[in-house]
Amino acid sequence: MFRALVLDQQDGKTQAQVKTLQESELPDEGVLVAVDYSSLNFKDGLAITGSGKIVNQFPMVPGIDLAGRVLESADAAFAPGDAVVLTGWGVGERYWGGMAEKARLKADWLVPMPEGLDARAAMMIGTAGLTAMLCVMALEEGGVTPAQGPVLVTGAAGGVGSVAVAILAGLGYEVYAVTGRPETEAYLKGLGASALVSRETMLVKPRALEAQRWAGAIDTVGDTILAKVLAETCYGGTVAACGLAAGFNLPTTVMPFILRNVRLQGVDSVMCPLLRRQQAWQRLAQELPAAALGDIGHSIGLDEVPDYAQRIVNGQVRGRVIVDMSR
Ligand code: NDP
Numbered sequence: 001m002f003r004a005l006v007l008d009q010q011d012g013k014t015q016a017q018v019k020t021l022q023e024s025e026l027p028d029e030g031v032l033v034a035v036d037y038s039s040l041n042f043k044d045g046l047a048i049t050g051s052g053k054i055v056n057q058f059p060m061v062p063g064i065d066l067a068g069r070v071l072e073s074a075d076a077a078f079a080p081g082d083a084v085v086l087t088g089w090g091v092g093e094r095y096w097g098g099m100a101e102k103a104r105l106k107a108d109w110l111v112p113m114p115e116g117l118d119a120r121a122a123m124m125i126g127t128a129g130l131t132a133m134l135c136v137m138a139l140e141e142g143g144v145t146p147a148q149g150p151v152l153v154t155g156a157a158g159g160v161g162s163v164a165v166a167i168l169a170g171l172g173y174e175v176y177a178v179t180g181r182p183e184t185e186a187y188l189k190g191l192g193a194s195a196l197v198s199r200e201t202m203l204v205k206p207r208a209l210e211a212q213r214w215a216g217a218i219d220t221v222g223d224t225i226l227a228k229v230l231a232e233t234c235y236g237g238t239v240a241a242c243g244l245a246a247g248f249n250l251p252t253t254v255m256p257f258i259l260r261n262v263r264l265q266g267v268d269s270v271m272c273p274l275l276r277r278q279q280a281w282q283r284l285a286q287e288l289p290a291a292a293l294g295d296i297g298h299s300i301g302l303d304e305v306p307d308y309a310q311r312i313v314n315g316q317v318r319g320r321v322i323v324d325m326s327r
Helices: 042-049 119-141 159-170 182-190 223-232 255-260 274-287 290-296 302-313
Strands: 002-010 013-021 031-040 065-073 083-087 102-105 151-153 175-179 195-198 214-219 233-241 263-266 297-300 320-324
Touching: 002 042, 002 302, 013 042, 013 302, 031 042, 031 083, 031 119, 031 302, 042 302, 065 102, 065 119, 083 119, 119 159, 119 214, 119 233, 119 274, 119 290, 119 297, 119 320, 151 159, 159 175, 159 182, 159 214, 159 274, 159 290, 159 320, 175 182, 182 195, 214 223, 223 233, 223 255, 233 255, 290 297, 297 302, 302 320
Parallel strands: 151 175, 151 214, 175 195, 214 233, 233 263, 297 320
Antiparallel strands: 002 013, 031 065, 031 102, 031 320, 065 083
């Protein structure tokens, strides 16, 4: 018997409840994992509150991230005792996910725990941190270097934003952080941000081109703010877009692209190929300052997840929330 957060539907509404399940109720996949930690991402918030169309089949165990130890494996790639981490692949959306003490998973979805990380640290990073690193790699591939000038991170006090600020600052970039929460100034500066930019100023509808300010940017929010970022990006700059916390529209023009050679690079972590995923995890293990993780994350128990799910959807969660199965 083990505990799991289970989503069901009642009268068209999603209900989330911690239940006791038997191993035989788990899906029929090759690797049985004892989950030590999961984490709460924006997408989990949408799934658990039912405010986004993330889950179509019920009952569902949510949790797009998990870290733990292999208990049984039908695949030669993994043996009992191996430490593993999983993010994405539709787990917690189409397949039962990480918010449970046990999970049965496909071997192809699992990444061996990178050296230098444990389950707790891996979940402090989670999908949000992996996405932040993939965005940083996109900026580098676009040729953005610290010498070229400041870079911008939007939704900076959220999960992806916080890790992005910490990685970029650690790599020597001058980081400006867009936030709607001025009270997070000390936190964001502690992670390495040089200065804050208020969300309000970024919500003013931009002209086709604005004064050039950013050598590159990581955008987690979309909509008008992403349009403003593009209009303010310097000649030859790259913007990595990974999120839609403000909305999925993009009210922009072609001017930044055709007159300033700006590159807009989309970033997806869910179906990211294994090799790139492993590279990103290696870099996270080596380049994300360890002290930053302590500031970014705090842990909750499985029972607290529904409450925190509502908070993350409301934009009220700072940094990363990890779910400790032993609590
Ligand atoms: P969080 O909720 O932790 O952070 C989102 C942040 O966005 C908030 O903290 C807030 O930052 C800002 N924000 C929220 N609402 C608004 C708004 N209406 N207007 C402007 N800013 C807003 O979420 P995550 O960091 O986990 O995820 C961020 C986004 O990235 C989500 O849309 C998520 O779905 C997406 N994502 C995409 C992935 C991919 O693979 N492409 C993977 C992971 C996440 P502040 O308080 O500082 O203003």
